[in-house]
Amino acid sequence: MVPNTRERAWFDSKSFSAISYIPPHEVGNILSYQEIAQPEDNSAVDIAVRWDTGDRITLNNNSNATWSLTAETETETSTSHSESKFIGGKASFSVPFKFIPDVEISGDYSDESVSTYTSKVRDRKGLSVHFEGIDLSFGNTRYAVTPYAYWARNGALVLDYAVKPELPPNPADPATWWSERYAQQPDAAFILPWRYDPEKGLGISEEAQRFRTRDIIFDSALPSTGDVVTIQARVQNFSLVPTTGPVKVRFFTGDPDEGGVPMVNTSGQTDVSTETIQDRGNSVVEFEWRVPATIGRFSRIYAVLDPDGAMPEIHESNNKGWTVLEVKDGLPTSVDENREAQIPIDFRLEQNYPNPFNPATTISYSLPKDSHVKLTVFDILGREVEVLVNQRQPAGQYRLSFEASRFPSGLYFYRIAAGGFQETRKMLLVK
Secondary structure: OOOOOOOOOOEOOOOHHHOOOOOOOOOOOHHHOOOOOOHHHOOOEEEEEEOOHHHOEEEOOOOEEEEEEOOOOOOOOOOOOOOOOEOOOOOOOOOOOOOOOOOEEEEEOOOOEEEEEEEEEOOOOOEEEEEEOOOOOOOOOOEEEEEEEEEEOOOOEEEEEEEEEOOOOOOOOOOOHHHHHHOOOOOEEOOOOOOOOHHHOOOOOOHHHHHEOOOEEEEOOOOOOOOEEEEEEEEEEOOOOOOOOOOEEEEEEOOHHHOOEEOOOOOOOOEEEOOOOOOOOEEEEEEEEEOOOOOEOEEEEEEEEOOOOOOOOOOOOOOEEEEEEEOOOOEOOHHHHOHHHHOOOOOEEOOOEOOOEOOEEEEEEEEOOOEEEEEEEEEOOOOEEEEEEEEEEOOEEEEEEEEOOOOOOEEEEEEEEEOOEEEEEEEEEOO
């Protein structure tokens, strides 16, 4: 399987262009990468391009190895980048995740640093992964990595890794760093992509950004007050042992550490529970909630794991996560009032996602100051076919959906004009 249309574009997983992307692992967290026996164990795989257990590499302090996939027609990109890179895609927990995983992975799990590896995507030359040494000064931190490539169900060429930490073969053998720290207790958690950004030298606009997660999603994504929304939360277990039982999840409107209000579902309950979560596994809970008339237009919905502290676990700093729920007719919120901390530094029009699309796609843009915004869609002949925005808007970051079911397939352009800034991008509708 080869995509019908290839696009020379990469999006950082934290970019607003990838706002719908749901990461399947936490960059730098070795235990969040699946340990699989065959590609079919990964639900995102459509066709394996390369899977060879002979490619397995056990990393140690002097590792220096390269894995390559050199078929020239299998990938196309215009850039090599030193950050984690993903292609975003709309997904739900009930279907395979749609993603291209990290290009560079380096991070900190637990309090000690375990250096991982760097991957590069070469322009029209396939995929190349370079594995470097890891720090053994903390103990036996060795782990085995099997890189593999596949066409995902969304048509993307994906480079992924199956990871197995080194554990003692029997109880009489010396413990490894992994067995000492991650084989004694469970570690219920959310994937928190921004958690260690300040320690990595990356700025965040506010401390709460550390706890933003995409492990929480809503159905519907844009409700009105009075609607019933199903909230799904995917709970991870970043440990080598199962949880001791179900994990309780409690939802809040607002930060529970700063006066957030517990939410009550349509059955009158404040808590729901997962199943027992297997080691390095996850479980999804659902919480049906009626949107109240007093909700803000953009509200932070928090979820807290094991809120009563009943389960001993390795970490508790990853037990809280939040995401934003947009309500069509919601009231102005405190997030809006404090938006100065999140004002962009320049005007920006992002590439729509997905692209190609059918029938809807998301367009994101940023305003560094209050401006009159006109966002217009044109067909290939330059005829105006849709005006998406034509009003004054406050500074901030915006995203909207362009629904094109009534338009024929073809190439379209969308242009923004705001405060003297103009930019045009193209998008492809394929039916």
